[in-house]
Amino acid sequence: MSEHKPRRRTQSSWDPPTVVYQPDGQVADPAAVRKALLRNAPEAKAKQEGPKPEGSEAAEAAGAADPKDAPREPGDRGPDEGAPLVSPAIHDDLTVRMPGKSGMQDDPTVHVPGKAARSRDFQDDPTRLAPIRTPPTSNIPPPRSDHDDDEERSPQGLQETVQWILKKHGSKLWWLHTAYALGLGAFVVSYAQKGFERARWLAVSVGVAWLVVVLFFRLFGSGARQDFSTAWRSARLRFLVMTYVLKNLYQGMLFFLLPFYWKSASFEVSNRWFVVLLGACALLATLDLVFDRVLMRWKFLASIFYGVTLFACLNLVIPALLPNTRTLYTLMSAAAIAVLGFTMLHLPLGALRSPGGVALLLTALVGGTGLAYATRRAIPPVPMYLSNAAVGPLTLPDGRLAMEVKALHESVIEKLLAVTDVVVPGGKGDRLHHVWRLNGVEIYRAPEETSVVQGPEATVRLQSSLSGRKLPPRLVGHWAVDVETEDGQLVGRVSFDVKE
Incomplete structure (x- = not known):
């Protein structure tokens, strides 16, 4: 009858992994951990068993002649056995010595989580995992984003340089353009002083401005529909081009009007406020960010702005085109045309085919001309x-x-x-x-x-x-x-x- 030897349990797939971290936060090589455990096993076993009695060393030497009967070290294994087992004493000692990497020889101590004393504990709870130590964060650099890389990376070529400047200094460049617009307005004011007959060109400007405003809101809509934060690049480009054209048209018209209304106004009476209104409109036309993101975002605000500009221009254009016209007739005609332009920005042409649309348009015309007549004392009689x-x-x-x-x-x-x-x-x-x-x-x-x-x-x-x-x-x-x-x-x- 052959002698029955207890079979040693091999490491199975459900055994929890032991993760070892070195002092620099890197995961240690499993083979190096195994060698370190085997090397320190005799020392740990000696600590656990205490001092040996006399004569034990001779007995061990005599019994070691037969390799099968010789006592095995905790890390040794036979040809027909599985992975080596480590004695519980080794696992109870949570610190073992490991050779560190280059630069880490001063502190090769690493921490190994202890193993359960009985294998039955793992069998009872096969989902149990060994605790994993979080690596130190002091030596780990913060995560880098693509945005940081883009900022640190030097632009290559003319196109990338221009894009980088626009991205980094876009708002400053817009305010710089505002200063340019104010300088252009000053030039227009001096140009207006050279002759009243140049006011005839305002008729062309107001007509082009009306067409651009109509086209602008039909392309981009009003209010929340103008969300260009997620729009494609071509849409944003068309938006900027059209607003730029409108701003230049408004700046040319309003700064041309200011000297004529300034001379006609009397600042001791109420008609000075109309000049203040025109000055505010001219200044608003030079503020690119306010003009693009507020005024041209809402169709109602943009149409009011256009209506005021159109009315002020026609008060000067009609006497230039039709000399010796009575100022009251000029005032009423300018008001009627301004109301018509304002209404057509909101009322489609197809609505004029119905009686309701015609009635609405007539009501707006009567109301607009009546308001102009009632406030005639507050409007300077340009060009006198x-x-x-x-x-x-x-x-x-x-x-x-x-x-x-x-x-x-x-x-x-x-x-x-x-x-x-x-x-x-x-x-x-x-x-x-x-x-x-x-x-x-x-x-x-x-x-x-x-x-x-x-x-x-x-x-x-x-x-x-x-x-x-x-x-x-x-x-x-x-x-x-x-x-x-x-x-x-x-x-x-x-x-x-x-x-x-």
């Missing part, structure tokens, strides 16, 4: 303006004042004279009046038939006076002489004070 205006006690033979006063005492007042020169580059289509006011109350109105005198060419000189019974009983206060059209639009004002 005052070139000279003063008040004094005496006049020269040529009709000019011998003395211009801004303040005088009531005791010296026997007669007050006002002389104003009105420049009419668009022809004389209105009758003008002198209106004398004391503290805002009308005292006297002098019609043109009794106050017009000979003046310079293309200028209407008005002269009126207050004396005798025309003078009020109390003269102290703030006086003003207004030059108005027959429809009540203010051309200019001269003011003075009378003191006690």
Whole structure:
């Protein structure tokens, strides 16, 4: 009967892996771990069993003659046996010595997780895994992204250099373009001073601007539909090209209009606010980021902006194309065309075939022209303006004042004279009046038939006076002489004070 030898359990596939990390955070080679365990096995076994009794070494030497009967080391295995087993004593010692890599010889100590004392523990729970130590993070560099690589990598070639500059300094370049637009506006203002007849070209600009606005919103839509953060490059390019064309058209028109409205406005009365509105529109046309991302994003805002610009342009274009036109007719015509342009941006042409669409358009026209008539006093009567205006006690033979006063005492007042020169580059289509006011109350109105005198060419000189019974009983206060059209639009004002 053969002697039965207990079969040693080999390592199976369900045995949990033992992961060993070196001090630099790298996973150790399993073969190196096995050799280190086998090399340290006698030392660990000696620690566990304690000192050996005398004579034991001789007995071990005698029994070692037969290789089969010789005691085996924990890491040894026979030809018909599986993977070597390590004694529990080795696993109980969590630190073993391993040869480190180059540069790591100072601290070759690594940590090995302990193994269960009984194999039955693993059989009871085959899903159990050995704890894995997290490698130290101090020596691990942070993850790098493609964006960091793109920033550190130097651009190659002209195209990549331009793209890199646009990507890194895009916003700064837009603000630089804003400065360029302001410089262009200053040039247009100086160009406008050279002649009123150049205003005819505004008709071409407003027509092209209307076509571009219509095409723009039909291509890109309004509001949330203009989301170009995920749009393809060609769509963004068309968007930028069209907005750039619109900005240049608006800048040319608005900066051309400003000097004419500035000269026609009187900043002591309400028509100064229309000039402020045009100035704000001109400034907005130079702010690329605001114009692109706010104004042209919403169709309603863009159509209001276009309507105001169109109305202001037509007030100047109509007298240039049709001289000697009455300012009220110019005002009403400009309002009607501006309302028509605004409505057609929102109302399709097919809607005009229905009675409802026609009624809506007529209602908008009536409302727009009525609003323009009601606010006519707040709109300067371009292109007319005052070139000279003063008040004094005496006049020269040529009709000019011998003395211009801004303040005088009531005791010296026997007669007050006002002389104003009105420049009419668009022809004389209105009758003008002198209106004398004391503290805002009308005292006297002098019609043109009794106050017009000979003046310079293309200028209407008005002269009126207050004396005798025309003078009020109390003269102290703030006086003003207004030059108005027959429809009540203010051309200019001269003011003075009378003191006690």
